[in-house]
Amino acid sequence: MSKKKFSVNGTFKDSVNTIKFLTERKQFIDSAPAVLPTRSDDFGVNKVAKSLHPKEQKLVISRIEEHGNIAKSYYFKSDTELAYFKAGQYLTFKLEIGNSVVTRSYSIASSPASALNGEYQITVKRIADGFVSDYILDNWNVGDEVIAYAPEGNMTYCPLRDAQNIVAIAGGSGITPFLSLARAIDQGDEDCTLTLLYGCRTSDEILFKSELDSLSERNEKINVVYVLSHSDEDGYEKGFVGADIIKKYAPDEIYSVFVCGPGGMYKFLETELPKLQIERKYIRFEVFSSGKKVDEEPNEYNITVINRGNETVIKASSNETVLCAFERAGIEVPARCHTGECGFCRSKLVSGKVYIPEGEDKRRIADMQFNFIHPCCCYPESDLVVRIN
Ligand code: FES
Incomplete structure (x- = not known):
């Protein structure tokens, strides 16, 4: 076999650069630990991934703040580092209520910076017939340990996707993701403006009013407007947050609309938002609360649940999800997101008809x-x- 000769034509500068590169590489190799890590957890990238996406987090309730008799804020600490999150994300909690193992998601009200300082905050509002919320309000105490999964959710400000101006429409305890966003803007962690239109029935129901007012006063990127549907008090907008109120307060430049609130608000906005002629990509709903069904007079149905060959018949209201009916009846179904996204709760509908919100x-x-x-x-x-x- 004939030997082929290869030659590389380079300059003196190339030679100097090559020597420099080889020297630096050697120094880098020499500086590495003599013993390679053997457990995958010891690699830096795995440590970061684990801290951002832990399977479960054991949290301890460190403080409870009451908001009149309508809601409570729960503050959590942990012995280990808390998973970081983006303003607008939520925590899913796993609870045992009687014989039921249930999961529920609550938006994080604290700012992302607070997670770095070892604290999360959520706010839970009492709702009529609230299976899990009422349990939390009546049973969680300071010092209790609770289990939460890693923060999740897409209702976050993303400069590549969203307009830099956010018009946030909140109802009731749906204020929490926007309080987190307002705090993050104020702390310099988010670079967007926030026009917050906060709908409540009366002024007594406004949560975090003094903090929202001071954020709005001191930071020109934040503007908060309260809209009362059941009160004529001075100093507030009246009615529901609809196209007219949005037009009145939205910035002149292009804006994204983020919505988080009760089911009735979503229904109302279904007809109001199209009047604004905003591109659909600029409208985002918090999914775990978006499509709640609100039949004035809910029907009751039977669900026959087939689980490993056994059949159980349970009752279900037309205003609650099939998963909620399972949980009430103590039937454990794997569930994480409660938004239809993760597929954990996937089940076969053998017969019958279900409503899936748009x-x-x-x-x-x-x-x-x-x-x-x-x-x-x-x-x-x-x-x-x-x-x-
Ligand atoms: S819990 Fe995620 S899809 Fe149902």
């Missing part, structure tokens, strides 16, 4: 064809037979 059907096409559902975002519209996987 925009919440995140099933794969094959699942739709073969009648699999995500019970966390389906509401019964007839008696059902459901097989849990």
Whole structure:
């Protein structure tokens, strides 16, 4: 076999650079630890990933703040580092209520910087027929240990996706993700403006009013407007947050609309937001509270649950999700996001009809064809037979 000769034509400068590179590489290799890490946890990148996405976090309630008799804020600390989050994300808590193991998501009210200082805050409001919220309000005490998954959620400001001006529409305890955003803007951690339109029935129901007022006063990027639907008090807008009020306060430049509030607010905005002719990509709803069904007179249905060959018949209201009916009845179904996204609760709808709120059907096409559902975002519209996987 003939030997081929290769030659590389380089300059003197190339030679100097090559020697420099080789010297630096040697120094870098020499500075590495003599013993390589053996456990995957010891690698820096894995440590970061684990701290950002822990499987579960054990949190201890360090403080409880009462907001009249309508809501409470819970502050949590942990022995270990808290997972970081973006303003607008939520925590999903795992609770045992009687024989039921349930999960519920609550937006984080504190700023992301507070997680770095070892604290989360959520706010829970009492709601009519609230299965989990009422349990929390009546049973969680300072010193109790609770389990939460890592922060999740997409209702966060993303400069590549959203306009730099955010018009946030909040109702009731739906203020919490926007309080977090306002705090993050004020602390210099988010570079957007916030026009916050906060709808409540009366001024007594406004949460965090003094803090919102002072944020609005001291930071020109934050503007807070209160809108009361059941009161004529002076100094407030009247009615519901709709197209007219949004137009009145929204900035002249292009803006994104973020919404978090009760089901009735979403229904109202379904007809109001199109009047603004905003591109759909600039409208974001907090998914875990968006499509709640609000039948004035809810129907009651039977759900036959097939679980490993056993059949159980449970009752379900047309105003609660199929997953909520399972949880009430003590039937454990894996669930994480409660938004239809993760697919953990995927089950087979053998027969019957369910309502899936618009925009919440995140099933794969094959699942739709073969009648699999995500019970966390389906509401019964007839008696059902459901097989849990
Ligand atoms: S809990 Fe995630 S899809 Fe149902």
